[in-house]
Amino acid sequence: MAKLMEIEVNGKRYAVNYPPDTPLLHVLRDELGLTGTKYGCGEGQCGACTVLLGGAPRRSCQIPVSAVAAKPITTIEGLEKEGKLHPVQQAFLDAGAFQCAYCTSGMVMSSVGLLQTNANPKQEEIVQFLQGNICRCGTYPRIIEAVKHAAKLMQGSAR
Amino acid sequence: MKTIQGKFVAEPERFEFSAAPMHQFELQRRDFFKILGAGIAVFVVAKEALAAQETAPGSPSFHNEEPPREISSWLHVGEDGTVTGFTGKAEMGQNIRTSISQTIADELRVPFESVRLVMADTTLTPFDAGTFGSRTTPTMTPQFRRVAEAARNLLIGVAAKEWNVAPEGLVAADAKVADPSSNRSLTYGELARGKSLAQNLPAEDPVTPATEWKVAGKPLPKVEGRAFVTGSHQYTSDIRLKGMLYGKVLRPPSFGATLTSYDDSAAKAMSGVTVVRGGDFVGVAAPSAHEAQKAIDSIRTQWKEMPQVSSKEIFSYLIKNAEPTSNERFRHEEGSAEQGLSSAAHRLDATYNVAYIAHAPLEPRAAVAQWADGKLTVWTGTQRPFANRDELASIFHIRESSVRVIVPDTGAAYGGKHTSDAAIEAARLAHAAGKPVKVVWTREEEFTWAYFRPAGVIEVKSGVAADGRLTAWEFHNYHSGMSGIETPYDVANQLTQYHQVPLVLRSGSYRGLAATANHFARETHMDALARLVKMDQLEFRMKNLSDARMRAVLEAATKSFGWPRKKTQEGQGFGLACGFEKGSYVATCAELAVDRSSGNARVVRVAEAFECGAIVNPDGLRNQVVGAIIQGLGGALFEAIEFENGRIKNPHFATYRVPRFRDVPEIEAILLDRKDIPSAGAGETPIMAIAPAAGNAFFDATGTRLNDLPLVSNGLRAA
Known part of the structure; x- marks a missing residue:
């Protein structure tokens, strides 16, 4: 049965009325219209649906909406601030790190999560962290370059 | 059948799905000016259709002209100077929205940013058979150059009339027409204002040679890239x-x-x-x-369920169920393969199997x-x-x-x-x-109810003289398809046949179609033959190749890779493969590392040279080439659809393994820019040679020959 819950997404609070086991992904996309978060497999295997939950990257297709009431959620739509792209978004754009770009939201969110805990990741650490994100077009080398570039941009802006 | 570059080419690949007949263009002239506002419009029309309309090719026709019925592309310049190109092609990540916009900007002499493209909308865009077969660049580049040139000339004509001067002295640049003699200029938007001008053009050769391109040929970023990194693009x-x-x-x-x-x-x-x-x-x-x-x-x-063939028995099933020889879709014979085989110093016969694989696009x-x-x-x-x-x-x-x-x-x-x-x-x-x-569709539906790249069996019989020259080549493809089926090597006695088999699983097009299977069989076989006559892989191929473009990609790839390489560690191996398909050439060198204790095999380095004529966007092309190598690694090493009793047994990313970050080798992509050759498509051919290069490297590392794709299903695991 549907249940009334309150969730916080990109700094805004929303009342949603869904069965508690509904995946967060469906609520974000179908109810809130935040379609930047993608469905790729619904099985936690591809990373296209990655969002930040309390700052940590999580697969929104695997999280029931009832489990997120206490934690703020950030989606790809929440990264841009006052018309300025997040450094990770800017780095993906600069590196041309996409082809069909369907994986891009998930790649960006995972990379933001990585750089929050590791400001200057080595190549192997990037590979390890992003191993759960699939880019079927095979743009991986440019994504790695983008993450390295983003790390530099973020260190530059932190100074 | 028709001849391209002296080579025999088959009919369209059956797995490409046959093209529909041309249809009437639905949009009437009054409609498109209504939709777009006043301005200038130019259409490219099939030659025959133009003749039928009794319009002199290239002549400006300003009044009472209905749009032609068989348009393949068109362009509009609006009153605000906005340039809109219309094409039935679709953007799916191959970056043609960017490369076509570059071509239009280049020829119309406008900034790249002022061009927009309306694509793949059956009401607004001209008929198009589909976006496949690497056809977008070779067809759309010359067509849009023609329409853009014509629009430019129309705008010059309007300015000449306005100023009452001869058009020959006027110059079009930076979205303006200028008269150098009087320092006057008018923007395209000003010239288009209040006009409803239309012109039809035959589809002919491009007008500006690649050596003079200014916007095309440059590594411009993907248009609307910002919409993709912010998640605002609506798929x-x-x-x-x-x-x-x-x-x-x-x-x-x-x-x-x-x-x-x-x-x-x-x-x-x-x-x-x-x-x-x-x-x-x-x-x-x-x-x-x-x-x-x-x-x-x-x-x-x-x-009520039906008995079904399973993946365990598929290869013997395909051989047994081939349609009679009379139904063959493709057969090419030169000399006598039989005689060539009997006169050979060395003979080598082998059978290669290729599994069904899935496209698994991330958007189902x-x-x-x-x-x-x-x-x-x-x-x-x-x-x-x-x-x-x-x-x-x-x-x-x-x-x-x-x-x-x-x-x-x-x-x-x-x-x-x-x-x-x-x-x-x-x-x-x-x-x-x-x-x-x-x-x-769910991921499971996508893996189950879409269609697959067909499985296939390829039988090769070959003969080689003591000096390493091929004397005979017999090549039979069962079921997987005709793309890339013909050998690019010089061999006097050859027989190539494609044997149709009724579908087992629903099958269709796939990037490169059967070219990957056919190149895997041919280039694996060439590797084995080189070893039989104790020749270096590159030397053996060069000895049997006269095609200068193929030789050039082989030289470029091997030079970058450092071929021949000396092994410096246990389990290391090097492989080489090359091929030609859909107007472009590829050569790939791979280094593979096998860990004997774990049985893991991993491709660690790839150098691939690719040549597709004049390059329209080197950045987009590099993205395609590197992506194709990585996607190709999946089918080479581990991708395979397993099925039994009419069910797909691995319809999930957890059980159908696709390349991930950890599988990515160090990659050098060498792009040869041939400005003297018309641009060919590049979405497919770069995927063809990685599988045989990896398999040949595996043999070099282990002495074990793997004749099946995927390679690691033969008792090994990919690292």
Whole structure:
């Protein structure tokens, strides 16, 4: 049965009325219209649906909406601030790190999560962290370059 | 059959799906000026159609002209100077929205940013058979150059009339026409103001040689890139219409199963749920995806299942079930293979098997359908919008002009989105529900109910003289297809045959089609032959190759790779492969590392040279080439669809392994820019040579020959 819950997404609070086991992904996309978060497999295997939950990257297709009431959620739509792209978004754009770009939201969110805990990741650490994100077009080398570039941009802006 | 570059080429690949006949262009002249506003429009028309209209080619026709019926592309310059190109091609990640915009900007002499493209919309864009076969660049580049040049000349003509001077002295640049003698200038927007000028053109050669390109040929970034990094781009699966329902289709338990009993009373009792049954099609539409799934789960059915071939027996099945020789679609013979074999110093025969693989685009098949006043609009990620439109019209018994198919830039296809399955399902459900319906396939549906790159068996018989010259080449492909089937090597005695086999699994196009299978067999065989005559791989190929473009990519790849390489560690191996297909050339060197204790094999370094004529966008091309190598590694090393009793046994990313970050080798992509050769497409050929290069490197490392794709199913694991 549907249940009334309150969730916080990109700094805004929303009342949603869904069965508690509904995946967060469906609520974000179908109810809130935040379609930047993608469905790729619904099985936690591809990373296209990655969002930040309390700052940590999580697969929104695997999280029931009832489990997120206490934690703020950030989606790809929440990264841009006052018309300025997040450094990770800017780095993906600069590196041309996409082809069909369907994986891009998930790649960006995972990379933001990585750089929050590791400001200057080595190549192997990037590979390890992003191993759960699939880019079927095979743009991986440019994504790695983008993450390295983003790390530099973020260190530059932190100074 | 026709001849290209002195080589025999087959009919269109059967797995490409045959192209539909040309159709009338629906949009009337008064309509497009209504849609776009006044301005200047130029169309490219098939030559015959133009002749039929008795319009002198290239002559400006300003009045009373209906748009031609067989247009392949067109361009509009608006009163605000906005330039809009129209093409039936679809963007799926191959970056043609960018490269075509560059071509238009280049020839029209306008900034890249002022060009926009309307793509793959059956009401607004000209008919197009589909986005496949690496045809976009070779067809659209010359056409858009022609229309842009004509539009430029029209604008110059308007300025000349305005100033009452001869057009020859005027110069078009930076979206302006200028008169150097009087320092006057007018912008394109000013010149287009209040005009409704149209001109038809024959499709002919490009006008500006590649050596003089200014915008084309440059590594410009993907247009609308910002929409992709912010998540604001609306793929089909992101579209939400007012009152839209979510559709779900009940799938049979196995391929070919038929419905024997059915009870949908529980689903029908659910609030807001529409249930549709027609034959074996059962689907529902509901206010949410969750409710649609609940409704589908509540439907009780029984099915009669059919006996089915399994992946364990597929290769022997294909050989046994080949159609009679008289039904062969392709046969090419020169000299006598039999004599060449008997006179050879060394003979080598081998059989190669290639598994079914899945496209697995990250955006699954999706469609949104909306009916209004008996007319149907469908948004769907397809490579063939016009064929989808025709199928929808036929299924729903309405005129083609009553169906509009729009293709939003799509989450990839790789040859896998030719069909209109999701569009038909959404339209059927929307028709019954009386509301718009969205259908998005699940990953499992995508892996099961889409179609596959066909499996195949390839038999090769060959002979080589003591000096390393090929004396005989006999090549039989069963089922997988004809693309890249012909050897590029010089061999006097050859027989090449494609043997058709009735479909086992639903099969269709795939990036490069059968070229990967055929190149895997041929280049693996060439590796073994070189070893038989104790020659270096590069030297052996060069000895049997006269095609200068093929030699050039081989030289470039091996130079970058440092061929021949000396092994410096245990388990290290090097492999080489090359090929030609769809107007472009590829050569690939691979280094592979095998860990004998774990049995893991990993490709650690790749150098690939690629040549497709004049490069339109080197950055986009590099992205395609590197991506193709990585995607090709999947089919080379570990991708395979397993099936039994009409069921796919691995319809998930957890069980169907695709390349991930850890699988990516160090890659050098060497792009040869031949400005003297017309641009060919580049989406497919770069994928062909990685599988044989990896397999040959495996042999070099281990002494074990792997003749099946994927390679690591032969008792090994990929690291």
